Amino acid sequence: MTAIPARDVREGHSADAVPDRRGRFGRFGGRFVPETLIPALDELTIEYERARHDPEFQHELDAHLRDFVGRPTPLYFAARLSEHYGARIYIKREDLCHTGAHKINNTMGQILLARRMKKPRIIAETGAGQHGVATATVCARFGLECEVYMGAEDVQRQALNVARMRLLGARVTPVTSGTATLKDATNEAMRDWVTNVRTTHYIIGSVVGPHPYPMLVRDFQSVIGRETREQILQREGRLPDIVLACVGGGSNAMGMFYPFLQDTSTRLIGVEAAGEGLHTGRHCAPLTAGTVGVFQGSQSYLIQDADGQVAPSHSISAGLDYPGVGPEHAYLKDTGRATYVSITDAEALAALQQLAHLEGIITALETAHAYAYLEYLRPHLTPDTLVVINNSGRGDKDMNTVINALGL
Amino acid sequence: MTRLDERFRALRASNEKALICFVTAGDPSPKATVEIIATLAKAGVDAVEIGIPFSDPLADGPSIQASSQRALQAGMTVSRALETIAQARRSVPPHFPIVVMTYYNPILRYGLERYAADAKAVGVDGHIVTDLTPEEADEWKRLSEANGLDTIFLLAPTSTPQRIEIVTRLSTGFVYCVSRTGVTGARNEVPAELTEVVTRIKSCTDLPVCVGFGVSAPEHVRQIAAFADGVVVGSRLVDLIHKHRDEPHLCAVVHDFTSKLKAATRG
Numbered sequence: 001m002t003a004i005p006a007r008d009v010r011e012g013h014s015a016d017a018v019p020d021r022r023g024r025f026g027r028f029g030g031r032f033v034p035e036t037l038i039p040a041l042d043e044l045t046i047e048y049e050r051a052r053h054d055p056e057f058q059h060e061l062d063a064h065l066r067d068f069v070g071r072p073t074p075l076y077f078a079a080r081l082s083e084h085y086g087a088r089i090y091i092k093r094e095d096l097c098h099t100g101a102h103k104i105n106n107t108m109g110q111i112l113l114a115r116r117m118k119k120p121r122i123i124a125e126t127g128a129g130q131h132g133v134a135t136a137t138v139c140a141r142f143g144l145e146c147e148v149y150m151g152a153e154d155v156q157r158q159a160l161n162v163a164r165m166r167l168l169g170a171r172v173t174p175v176t177s178g179t180a181t182l183k184d185a186t187n188e189a190m191r192d193w194v195t196n197v198r199t200t201h202y203i204i205g206s207v208v209g210p211h212p213y214p215m216l217v218r219d220f221q222s223v224i225g226r227e228t229r230e231q232i233l234q235r236e237g238r239l240p241d242i243v244l245a246c247v248g249g250g251s252n253a254m255g256m257f258y259p260f261l262q263d264t265s266t267r268l269i270g271v272e273a274a275g276e277g278l279h280t281g282r283h284c285a286p287l288t289a290g291t292v293g294v295f296q297g298s299q300s301y302l303i304q305d306a307d308g309q310v311a312p313s314h315s316i317s318a319g320l321d322y323p324g325v326g327p328e329h330a331y332l333k334d335t336g337r338a339t340y341v342s343i344t345d346a347e348a349l350a351a352l353q354q355l356a357h358l359e360g361i362i363t364a365l366e367t368a369h370a371y372a373y374l375e376y377l378r379p380h381l382t383p384d385t386l387v388v389i390n391n392s393g394r395g396d397k398d399m400n401t402v403i404n405a406l407g408l
Numbered sequence: 409m410t411r412l413d414e415r416f417r418a419l420r421a422s423n424e425k426a427l428i429c430f431v432t433a434g435d436p437s438p439k440a441t442v443e444i445i446a447t448l449a450k451a452g453v454d455a456v457e458i459g460i461p462f463s464d465p466l467a468d469g470p471s472i473q474a475s476s477q478r479a480l481q482a483g484m485t486v487s488r489a490l491e492t493i494a495q496a497r498r499s500v501p502p503h504f505p506i507v508v509m510t511y512y513n514p515i516l517r518y519g520l521e522r523y524a525a526d527a528k529a530v531g532v533d534g535h536i537v538t539d540l541t542p543e544e545a546d547e548w549k550r551l552s553e554a555n556g557l558d559t560i561f562l563l564a565p566t567s568t569p570q571r572i573e574i575v576t577r578l579s580t581g582f583v584y585c586v587s588r589t590g591v592t593g594a595r596n597e598v599p600a601e602l603t604e605v606v607t608r609i610k611s612c613t614d615l616p617v618c619v620g621f622g623v624s625a626p627e628h629v630r631q632i633a634a635f636a637d638g639v640v641v642g643s644r645l646v647d648l649i650h651k652h653r654d655e656p657h658l659c660a661v662v663h664d665f666t667s668k669l670k671a672a673t674r675g
Contacts, residue, residue: 031543032541
C-alpha cells in the first residue's frame with residue numbers, strides 16, 4: 001500500500017477504537033439483517049475503507065462540502081443568549097448548510113461512495129424530511145435516481161419538505177404500515193433494499209442500522225465537531241466545558257461529539273425527546289427510558305414492551321420520533337463518556353420561541369430540545385462556562401406545527 | 409436425530425420433496441392456529457413453520473406484515489405463542505416437525521436461555537430467525553445445540569461462496585434458500601436464476617435445501633421440487649386463512665389448498 005490517508009478522521013485514536021471489525025461498540029452495534037443484505041454490507045464496508053484511505057476521495061468530498069454544502073459553517077457567539085443564562089454560549093450553525101440541516105454532510109459522503117460502487121439508484125428513509133431533502137439534493141446534483149420512504153403521518157406534518165423532494169426530482173413514497181412514522185419508513189426502505197440490492201445504495205440518514213452505517217455516518221458527520229473544535233480554540237483559546245446536541249437517531253450529536261471524545265474536560269450532553277413526558281409513555285427517549293434490544297440492524301437501547309415489541313414513540317418533532325438510537329450513543333452512555341437527558345414537547349417549543357426572540361434564529365423543533373436543556377444547566381453555569389450547542393437545522397419546515405401549537 | 413432429520417430421510421426414501429407451510433401464531437386466534445396446524449398435518453404437509461409475530465418485520469411483505477399486526481393486536485406474545493405450540497404439538501402425529509420462524513428481538517427480550525429451554529419443552533424442533541446471521545449467532549447456536557434444537561440459517565441469491573460455506577456449516581435440519589432478492593410474498597413465477605443458486609448450495613452440503621419466498625401455487629412447487637429438497641409456502645396460505653377466518657369450513661379450505669400443493673411434491 002502506497003496510499004497515505006489525506007486526513008483520517010480517526011487519526012490519533014487508539015487501536016482499541018470502536019467499532020471493532022464486526023461493527024461492535026462494546027456490546028452494541030453489529031449486523032442484524034436478512035442474509036440477502038450481508039454481501040451489500042460487506043461491499044460497502046470494503047469500499048468505504050478504500051475511500052477513507054484515498055486522498056482523491058477526501059479531496060473530492062472536501063471540495064463538495066466547501067462549494068456545494070457551504071462549509072465550514074460559522075461558530076457564532078450568541079451574545080444575548082449568553083447574557084440570559086450567564087455563560088459564554090456558542091452556536092454551531094449547521095442550519096446554514098445547503099438544504100438547511102446537517103444531514104447533507106452524510107448524504108454527500110454516501111453519494112460519492114454510491115458512485116464508486118456504480119449503483120445507479122438511491123433510496124432513503126426520512127422523518128422530518130431533512131434527510132430526504134438532503135438525499136434528493138445530492139441525487140439531483142449527480143443525476144442518480146432517488147426514492148424516499150416517508151411515514152404517511154410525517155408526509156402530512158412535513159408537507160413543505162415533501163414538496164421540496166418532489167421538486168428535486170425524487171419519488172416520495174408514503175408508508176402506511178405500522179405507526180406510519182420514521183421507523184416504518186426505515187422498514188420499508190430496508191424491504192426495498194433487500195429487493196433491489198444489486199442496483200441500489202441505501203443512504204441511511206443517521207448513525208443507526210447495521211455495520212458499517214453507524215461508523216460511516218459518524219465519520220461523515222464528524223466534520224461538525226472537527227470544525228467546532230478548531231473554531232473554539234481559535235476564538236477562546238480553550239476547549240468548551242459543555243457540548244449540547246439533540247439526539248433522535250443521533251447523527252448530529254455523534255458528529256459533534258466524536259472529535260471531542262478524547263477531550264475529557266469537555267462534558268458531552270445528548271438531549272432526547274421526552275414527548276408528553278417520560279411518565280406518560282409517549283416519548284422517544286430510549287437512552288434515558290429504554291432497554292437494550294435489537295432493532296433495524298443493530299443492538300442498542302430501544303423503546304419496547306415487555307415482550308420485545310417495539311413501542312410507538314411520540315415527539316412533536318418528526319426528526320426525533322424514533323424508538324431506537326445509534327449504538328455508539330448506547331456505548332457512550334454505558335461508558336459514561338456522554339450524558340443523556342430528555343426534554344418535553346412543551347419545553348422544546350418554549351426554547352424555540354426564546355431563541356427566535358433572543359438571537360433571531362428560528363431553529364428546528366429537534367434542535368430546540370438541545371436549547372431547552374440550558375434551563376436545567378442554568379444553576380451550574382458561571383460567566384466563564386463555555387458552552388457549544390449544535391444548531392443542527394433550521395425551523396422553516398416546522399412552521400405548520402409551531403403555528404398550530406402556539407396559535408400564531 | 410431430530411424430527412426434521414427423520415422427516416427428510418423418510419422423504420428421500422420415498423422419492424418425495426418436502427412441503428413446509430407457514431402460519432402466524434394467533435392469526436386469527438390461538439385456537440384456530442392449533443386447528444389449522446392439525447389440518448396441515450392431516451393434509452400431508454411435512455412440517456410447519458409457526459411465526460411468532462414481531463412489530464417490525466422488515467423481511468416480510470404485505471401479507472405477513474398484516475398477519476403479524478393482526479396477531480399482535482389480538483394479544484399474541486412469545487409466551488402465548490409457546491402455549492399455542494404446546495397445544496399444537498398435542499394435536500399432530502408425534503413425528504411432525506414444528507419450526508418457529510421469528511425475529512431476534514422478541515426472543516432476546518424473553519431471555520435467550522429461558523426461551524430455548526421453554527421452546528424445547530413445548531415441542532419446538534428448530535428455529536429460523538430472519539434477522540440473525542451466523543456471525544451474530546454464537547450464543548443462540550450454543551443454546552440451541554444444548555437444547556437439541558435445529559438452527560436453520562438462510563441463504564440468498566446474493567450469497568457468495570464464502571457465505572454459503574459458513575451458513576451450510578452452521579445450519580442443522582435444513583438450509584433455507586430465499587428464492588429471490590426481496591421480501592416474503594406470493595409471486596407469479598419462479599426466478600430463472602433459482603436452479604443455479606440451489607445447485608450451488610447443494611454442491612456444498614448434504615443438508616436438505618428448501619426454497620421459500622414467493623412460492624404460492626402447485627406449479628411453482630412442481631418446478632422447484634425438481635431441483636430442491638423442499639418448498640415453503642407462507643403468504644398465500646396466510647391470506648387464505650384471513651379470507652376465510654370466520655367461515656365454518658376454514659379448515660376444509662386449508663386442507664384443500666395444501667393437499668394440492670403436497671401432491672405437486674410427489675414426483
